[in-house]
Amino acid sequence: DSGVTQTPKHLITATGQRVTLRCSPRSGDLSVYWYQQSLDQGLQFLIQYYNGEERAKGNILERFSAQQFPDLHSELNLSSLELGDSALYFCASSVGQGRDTEAFFGQGTRLTVV
Amino acid sequence: AQKITQTQPGMFVQEKEAVTLDCTYDTSDPSYGLFWYKQPSSGEMIFLIYQGSYDQQNATEGRYSLNFQKARKSANLVISASQLGDSAMYFCAMREGVTGGGNKLTFGTGTQLKVEL
Numbered sequence: 130d131s132g133v134t135q136t137p138k139h140l141i142t143a144t145g146q147r148v149t150l151r152c153s154p155r156s157g158d159l160s161v162y163w164y165q166q167s168l169d170q171g172l173q174f175l176i177q178y179y180n181g182e183e184r185a186k187g188n189i190l191e192r193f194s195a196q197q198f199p200d201l202h203s204e205l206n207l208s209s210l211e212l213g214d215s216a217l218y219f220c221a222s223s224v225g226q227g228r229d230t231e232a233f234f235g236q237g238t239r240l241t242v243v
Numbered sequence: 244a245q246k247i248t249q250t251q252p253g254m255f256v257q258e259k260e261a262v263t264l265d266c267t268y269d270t271s272d273p274s275y276g277l278f279w280y281k282q283p284s285s286g287e288m289i290f291l292i293y294q295g296s297y298d299q300q301n302a303t304e305g306r307y308s309l310n311f312q313k314a315r316k317s318a319n320l321v322i323s324a325s326q327l328g329d330s331a332m333y334f335c336a337m338r339e340g341v342t343g344g345g346n347k348l349t350f351g352t353g354t355q356l357k358v359e360l
Contacts, residue, residue: 131287131289131290162347162348164348171350171352171353172334172336172350174347174348174349177345177346177347179344179345183345184341184344184345184346185341185345185346185347187347217286219288221288221348230276231278231290231293232278232290232338232348233290234280234287234288234289234290235287236286236287237286237287237288239286
């Protein structure tokens with residue numbers, strides 16, 4: 130158990146809908162990262178938050194947004210869902226934001242858009 | 244341009260043998276970190292080992308060791324005494340800084356390892 134908790138584990142929804150994925154980082158970790166894993170794109174970095182502030186942005190679509198709350202949990206919001214958004218979404222956390230800090234992953238949320 | 248290259252889509256190894264999974268990387272940043280993760284069929288990403296760009300010695304964690312050759316920009320994972328439970332997808336990743344002070348992990352395409360009796 131990495132200590133990073135993601136809910137829900139599975140989500141099935143229809144095209145055009147909006148969903149929210151939730152992540153609770155390991156105790157004491159200030160950085161939260163979101164990644165998307167799909168068959169055609171592999172593992173892609175979406176966004177990083179550090180202590181409530183956005184710090185890095187990757188290939189995140191405009192239909193997607195995220196935030197980190199004062200209690201350090203984070204949510205990833207996906208709207209106007211398309212079939213191609215079906216993927217495994219991971220949250221990871223680390224103590225700081227230095228390049229030498231380890232990142233521990235949650236078990237992921239498997240999103241299926243039908 | 245591919246920043247992390249894993250050239251072995253699939254590997255087979257016999258139980259109790261050692262296996263090396265290849266990883267090369269490309270960066271112009273003098274400060275970076277290299278990671279290996281294991282992803283079993285259940286889907287979770289399990290952290291295995293980390294190597295910093297300034298580390299003088301190769302990292303080791305139990306049966307895992309990282310063969311870091313900085314000049315060649317390679318960071319191969321060596322698994323000794325393979326076990327059936329080692330069968331999984333293995334990802335090499337590099338952490339780099341990005342504009343604004345944050346950082347991100349860039350992953351390779353992975354190597355599917357199968358341990359056989």
